[in-house]
Amino acid sequence: MFDKILIANRGEIALRVIRTCREMGIQTVAVHSTADTDAMHARLADASVCIGPPAASDSYLNKVAILAAAEITGADAIHPGYGFLSENADFAEMVVEHGLTFIGPTPEHIRMMGDKVVAKATMRQLGVPVVPGTEGQVDDEVAARAAREIGYPVLIKAVAGGGGRGMIVAQDEDELLEGLQLARREAQAGFGDNRVYLEKYLRRPRHIEIQILADEYGHCIHLGERDCSLQRRHQKLVEEAPSPALDDAGRQAIGERVSRAIGDLGYRGVGTVEFLYEEGEFYFIEMNTRLQVEHPVTEMITGLDLVRAQIEVAAGRPLGMRQQDIRFTGHAIECRINAEDPRTLLPTPGTVQTYHAPGGPGVRVDSALYAGAKVPPYYDSLIAKLIVHDRTREDCLHRLQRALAEYVIAGLPTGIPLLQALAEDADFAKGNYHTGWLTEFLATWHPPAE
Ligand code: ADP
Numbered sequence: 197m198f199d200k201i202l203i204a205n206r207g208e209i210a211l212r213v214i215r216t217c218r219e220m221g222i223q224t225v226a227v228h229s230t231a232d233t234d235a236m237h238a239r240l241a242d243a244s245v246c247i248g249p250p251a252a253s254d255s256y257l258n259k260v261a262i263l264a265a266a267e268i269t270g271a272d273a274i275h276p277g278y279g280f281l282s283e284n285a286d287f288a289e290m291v292v293e294h295g296l297t298f299i300g301p302t303p304e305h306i307r308m309m310g311d312k313v314v315a316k317a318t319m320r321q322l323g324v325p326v327v328p329g330t331e332g333q334v335d336d337e338v339a340a341r342a343a344r345e346i347g348y349p350v351l352i353k354a355v356a357g358g359g360g361r362g363m364i365v366a367q368d369e370d371e372l373l374e375g376l377q378l379a380r381r382e383a384q385a386g387f388g389d390n391r392v393y394l395e396k397y398l399r400r401p402r403h404i405e406i407q408i409l410a411d412e413y414g415h416c417i418h419l420g421e422r423d424c425s426l427q428r429r430h431q432k433l434v435e436e437a438p439s440p441a442l443d444d445a446g447r448q449a450i451g452e453r454v455s456r457a458i459g460d461l462g463y464r465g466v467g468t469v470e471f472l473y474e475e476g477e478f479y480f481i482e483m484n485t486r487l488q489v490e491h492p493v494t495e496m497i498t499g500l501d502l503v504r505a506q507i508e509v510a511a512g513r514p515l516g517m518r519q520q521d522i523r524f525t526g527h528a529i530e531c532r533i534n535a536e537d538p539r540t541l542l543p544t545p546g547t548v549q550t551y552h553a554p555g556g557p558g559v560r561v562d563s564a565l566y567a568g569a570k571v572p573p574y575y576d577s578l579i580a581k582l583i584v585h586d587r588t589r590e591d592c593l594h595r596l597q598r599a600l601a602e603y604v605i606a607g608l609p610t611g612i613p614l615l616q617a618l619a620e621d622a623d624f625a626k627g628n629y630h631t632g633w634l635t636e637f638l639a640t641w642h643p644p645a646e
Contacts, residue, residue: 197511198222198273198297202266203241205277206256208562208581209487210237213275216503225269227262229255231572236564243269250574256280259287263294273297273510275503279576282486283310283358299510301465301485309467309483313355313393319469319480322457327472327479329395336376339394343372346396352376354383355391360430362386365397398479400630401472403427404439406454407494408467409505411515416459418451419494419502420524426618428634429541433611434618435490436529437497440589440627441473450478455519466491466506472631489532489578492562496528496585526585527592531600531615533563533580535571538614539638545573549607554599558585558592571608579610593625613643 200223203213210226214237217224226241231250238244245265248255255261257280266274274291276282282300285307291298300306309315313333316326330342333355343350343366352364352375362382366372376392384390402425410416423439424432438447454469468488471478491502509515535544551567563580565571571579584599586592596619603612618624621637 198507200225200242200269200271201273201275201299201507202227202262202269202271203237203275203277204256204262204281205275205279206232206235206237206575207564207578209277209279209489211240211564212562213277213503214240216501216507219501220504220507222507225265225271227256227265229574231570231574234570236566236569245269250572252280252574256575259284259290263290263296266291266296267294271296273299273507275299275507276486278486278489283484285310297510299465299506301463301467305461305463306485309485311355312353312357312482313391315483316480318461319457319483322460324453324457324469324480325478327395327398327481330393333391333393334376336373339372339376340369342394343369346394348372349397349399351395351397352379352392353395354379354387354389355393356383356387356389358387360427363430395481398472398474400632401425401474401479402439402441402629403432403470403631404441404450404473404478405468405470405488406451407488407491407502408455408458408463408469409502409509409515410455410458410463410465410467411509412462412464412512413514414459414462415515415518416455416463417515417517417519417522418455419498419500419522420447420451422488422490422493424490425629425631426624426634427631428638430631432490432532433634434529434531434615435493436527436589436592437493438524438527439473452519464509466502489581490530492560492581492583493528493530496560496583497524497526498522499525526587527589528583528585529592529596530581530583531596531619532578532611533582533603533605533615534577534611535579535608536577536611537609538611538643539641543573543577544609545571545577546608547571548605550604551606552602552604553580554582554602556599558595559583559599560585565605580605582615589627590625593619614638614641617641 202225247261364375407419426434
């Protein structure tokens with residue numbers, strides 16, 4: 197097992213990894229920018245190294261500075277968290293070349309799934325149903341022909357895309373030609389790669405994803421699904437497990453199919469295979485080769501520690517469990533609490549004046565906040581995750597309402613009022629929602645007066 201792990205991240209996910217390391221008796225090294233000198237992850241780790249100025253490109257994305265920090269502190273592995281360098285195959289390769297372990301899959305698998313066109317082709321070959329679309333990147337002429345075949349509306353997506361950004365819906369050929377130009381420009385600016393491809397645009401799908409866990413000896417199991425259909429601008433806000441749309445047989449069928457495919461790939465680590473789900477059919481859209489923001493809902497219903505599992509398989513241990521050992525208990529819901537205006541999505545950085553996190557039975561808070569903490573403007577606006585667990589979905593919703601009412605984060609606006617409205621909504625309570633539902637909800641929702 198590793199003696200010392202460097203965590204190449206910040207915020208709640210850095211804390212999440214530090215916590216498991218401590219329980220496993222592994223030393224931790226935090227890295228931080230000059231904007232995060234007083235951040236909780238830098239304080240909680242056994243050692244902490246400043247790796248650069250605030251801009252992420254100079255600090256949390258600075259591969260050389262992070263490797264130097266690992267070398268100086270004698271770390272033997274690097275955990276990338278999510279975001280930042282977590283799906284950067286070049287970084288994973290550099291880590292390995294320096295004789296360290298990257299806690300994640302091989303660079304080859306990261307690269308394969310990072311190219312969404314290659315990912316879809318690979319999954320199709322492995323017998324996983326994919327969303328209809330072009331087989332590769334497209335120029336205008338090929339795109340127009342393909343769109344006629346697929347049928348409008350179509351969705352233009354970046355081959356190197358991520359974070360819900362840069363997707364454009366086209367209703368007809370005029371919109372397609374205009375959208376292609378815009379999408380290429382945005383993809384070049386956002387991902388440094390202007391290649392785009394087309395997919396059939398599903399109108400009212402759910403987003404259902406399967407969590408998998410695999411060791412390097414070809415054993416792969418699935419840990420059920422998460423329903424992440426509550427999104428705005430293609431970004432998740434609330435996630436739950438199990439999905440209100442699936443029954444046990446449906447869950448088992450898709451789970452087995454996915455774990456077989458990922459096992460055949462020889463993949464190692466945790467991963468998430470994402471699908472759109474409409475009228476009883478699954479359509480693969482992408483695979484994330486890292487720990488996800490919403491992994492706690494799976495931990496709550498399985499009782500597993502996914503970070504521990506990740507560290508163990510990265511250290512070359514075989515999976516200590518089989519599919520039949522996995523039991524799903526109760527229901528879990530996660531809310532992402534962002535420092536942002538819930539309607540404009542503009543970040544609202546600032547200083548936390550008063551802080552009180554909810555507690556009690558079945559409540560988990562993953563956050564790096566404390567009274568006096570600064571929320572800098574340079575990074576993602578996710579500041580806390582509230583996860584609740586209970587026997588049934590109905591009980592879970594009551595617990596969520598109760599926990600949200602207890603949560604005090606004073607000093608900067610957060611998304612809590614919106615989450616409270618969602619937790620009390622009748623349609624949400626029935627589980628009747630799809631990926632466009634929250635956008636419709638926001639059109640008529642007004643934040644309560646102070
Ligand atoms: P990213 O990697 O940027 O997060 P994804 O491919 O995971 O992009 O898609 C994010 C979200 O965008 C999905 O959860 C869904 O809401 C929407 N989306 C993606 N592809 C389609 C599609 N073909 N039809 C309808 N909605 C889609």
